[in-house]
Amino acid sequence: xxxxxxxxxxxxxxxxxxxxxxxxxxxxxxxxxxxxxxxxxxxxxxxxxxxxxxxxxxxxxxxxxxxxxxxxxxxxxxxxxxxxxxxxxxxxxxxxxxxxxxxxxxxxxxxxxxxx
Amino acid sequence: xxxxxxxxxxxxxxxxxxxxxxxxxxxxxxxxxxxxxxxxxxxxxxxxxxxxxxxxxxxxxxxxxxxxxxxxxxxxxxxxxxxxxxxxxxxxxxxxxxxxxxxxxxxxxxxxxxx
Numbered sequence: 001x002x003x004x005x006x007x008x009x010x011x012x013x014x015x016x017x018x019x020x021x022x023x024x025x026x027x028x029x030x031x032x033x034x035x036x037x038x039x040x041x042x043x044x045x046x047x048x049x050x051x052x053x054x055x056x057x058x059x060x061x062x063x064x065x066x067x068x069x070x071x072x073x074x075x076x077x078x079x080x081x082x083x084x085x086x087x088x089x090x091x092x093x094x095x096x097x098x099x100x101x102x103x104x105x106x107x108x109x110x111x112x113x114x115x116x
Numbered sequence: 117x118x119x120x121x122x123x124x125x126x127x128x129x130x131x132x133x134x135x136x137x138x139x140x141x142x143x144x145x146x147x148x149x150x151x152x153x154x155x156x157x158x159x160x161x162x163x164x165x166x167x168x169x170x171x172x173x174x175x176x177x178x179x180x181x182x183x184x185x186x187x188x189x190x191x192x193x194x195x196x197x198x199x200x201x202x203x204x205x206x207x208x209x210x211x212x213x214x215x216x217x218x219x220x221x222x223x224x225x226x227x228x229x230x231x
Contacts, residue, residue, distance in 0.1 A: 004158070036222075041224065042224050043120070043207055043209070043221075043222030043223050043224050043225055044159065044207070044222045045222070046219050046220065046221070089158050089159070091158070103161055103164070103172060104159075104161065104220065106158025106159045106160070107158050108156065108157055108158050109158055
């Protein structure tokens, strides 16, 4: 049962344009969402997060939007740069797991290629 | 600040053999996680430690997988005996706090191939 879904395995964007990566979730108990970025042969790196009490969080070129009614979140990268080329994972957490466990449920990832 | 260290980086074994992975978290991080990432999937949590105690091991196949974190610092994950489906990247992560908002920092992973 895939609770966090990233339906686009890959995305190609021109340098300078906007990249939009999408993520859907099925578990209504999820209330905290994160995006991680992964380069080949490296571990995932935290990028940005959003709590369910917000619908938008911005950090420089990266913005995450959350639509709770649609159980959908998206990551916008503007402007896209060749160095952004990586696999992006969406992850979710539920407070019902308790404060003692920081359990993250990951999606399958989207490979972003930013063309120069 | 040094990141999460893992070794070995690559391991090839035959099925039914045993294998062990080592992780050294970021200094001062009390919480340590082991994830399994099968090709084409996202990381899946196997076990979470808070200091040297287990917080969550609900997805650890305990008939063949074991993990320990002696003295609340380094950790080892062992598979005995290995199966073909254990081929994956094993990621170790650590965080400063155990709460939901503690950012998890990942190591480079150990890529395991079981033949």
